[in-house]
Amino acid sequence: MISKTKVSTIYHCSLERAFKTPMLCDVAKVHTGYGLMPKVTHCTEDDNWGKPGYSKKVFVAKSLTQNGGWASNDKVIERIENQYWKIEVSEFQSWMLGFSKFVGEWKTTELEPDKILIEYSYTLHSDVLLLYPLNWLFAKTFWRTYLKQSLENIRKMAYNNEPYLYR
Numbered sequence: 001m002i003s004k005t006k007v008s009t010i011y012h013c014s015l016e017r018a019f020k021t022p023m024l025c026d027v028a029k030v031h032t033g034y035g036l037m038p039k040v041t042h043c044t045e046d047d048n049w050g051k052p053g054y055s056k057k058v059f060v061a062k063s064l065t066q067n068g069g070w071a072s073n074d075k076v077i078e079r080i081e082n083q084y085w086k087i088e089v090s091e092f093q094s095w096m097l098g099f100s101k102f103v104g105e106w107k108t109t110e111l112e113p114d115k116i117l118i119e120y121s122y123t124l125h126s127d128v129l130l131l132y133p134l135n136w137l138f139a140k141t142f143w144r145t146y147l148k149q150s151l152e153n154i155r156k157m158a159y160n161n162e163p164y165l166y167r
Contacts, residue, residue, distance in 0.1 A: 001125075001126045001129075001132045001135060001136070002123055002124070002125055002126075003123070003124045003126070003135050003136045003138070003139035003140070004121060004122070004123045004124070004139065005121065005122055005124075005139045005140055005143050005144045005147065006119060006120065006121035006122075007119075007120050007121075007144060007147045007148050007151060008117065008118060008119045008120065009117075009118050009151050009155070010111070010115060010116065010117060010118070011115075011116045011118055011155055011158055011159075012114050012115060012116075012159075013114060013116065013158045013159055014114060014116075015082050015108060015110045015116055016082060017158045017161070018108045018116040018118060018158055019081070019082045019083070019085075019106075019108045020164060021154055021157050021158040021162060022085070022106055022120075022150075022154045023049075023050060023076075023085050023087070023106070023166075024049075024050050024164040024165060024166045024167070025157050025162045025163070025164055025165060026162070026165055027040050027043060027058065027074075028040045028041055028042060029153060029157055029162065030150050030153050030154055030157070031150060031153075032149075032153060033061070033063070034145070034146050034149055035142065035146075036063065036064055036065045036142075037063070037065075037146055038060035038061050038062065038063035038065065038066045038068070038071070039060060039061045039063075040058055040059070040060055040061075040071075041059050041060060041061050041068075042059050043056040043057060043058050043059065043074075044056065044057045044059070045057050046166070049074075049076070049166045050076060050079070050166040050167060051076060051079070052076050052077065052078055052079050053075075053076065054075070054076055055073050055074060055075035055076070056073070056074050057070055057072075057073055058070075058071050058072050058073065058074055058089075059071060065094060066093075066094045067094070069093070070093050071092070071093050071094070072089050072090065072091055072092050072093065073089070073090055073091040074087055074088070074089050075087060075088045075090070077103070082108060082110075083107065083108060083109075084105070084106070084107050084108070085104075085105065085106040085107075086103065086104070086105050087103070087104045087105075087106075088101055088102070088103050088104075089101060089102040089103075089104065090102075097126070097131055097134060097135060097138060098126045098127055098128030098131040098134075098135060099124055099125060099126050099127075099135065100125050100126065100127045101125045102122050102123070102124050102125070103122065103123040103125070104120075104121070104122045105119075105120070105121045105122075105123075106118070106119075106120055107119040107120075107121075118151065120147055120150070120151055121147075122139070122143060122147065124138070124139045124143065
């Protein structure tokens with residue numbers, strides 16, 4: 001089953017800043033934890049992060065649902081400069097309600113200088129038939145709220161000209 005959720009907002013910053021900040025800055029400042037979702041602490045094997053086809057290992061703090069440590073792999077599927085990112089989160093190291101992977105998309109559209117429409121979506125792929133209703137509910141409620149929190153964290157980073165860790 002595939003469940004999709006999408007949020008959008010306007011950022012008042014440069015197109016480059018709106019495009020690069022969520023993927024090329026410190027992901028620990030984006031994914032700061034929420035409810036059952038643990039806080040990201042750091043990444044490894046990320047020398048080529050930001051380039052299509054390359055991945056990184058994501059590590060998280062201990063939480064109610066995770067022991068802490070390596071949690072998943074993120075992979076850049078597509079990058080269209082100043083327009084679009086597509087990433088895949090997979091190889092979950094703890095049980096994730098029957099989800100096999102998450103596919104995230106970050107789209108930036110310049111409406112006018114320093115006014116950027118952000119469309120942030122995730123497609124959640126699940127493989128356990130009995131969990132489909134719970135998967136759908138998770139995507140439409142919890143994950144949607146989590147994306148809104150991430151949007152605000154990214155907004156603060158973009159406005160504060162957070163340094164890029166990757167190119």
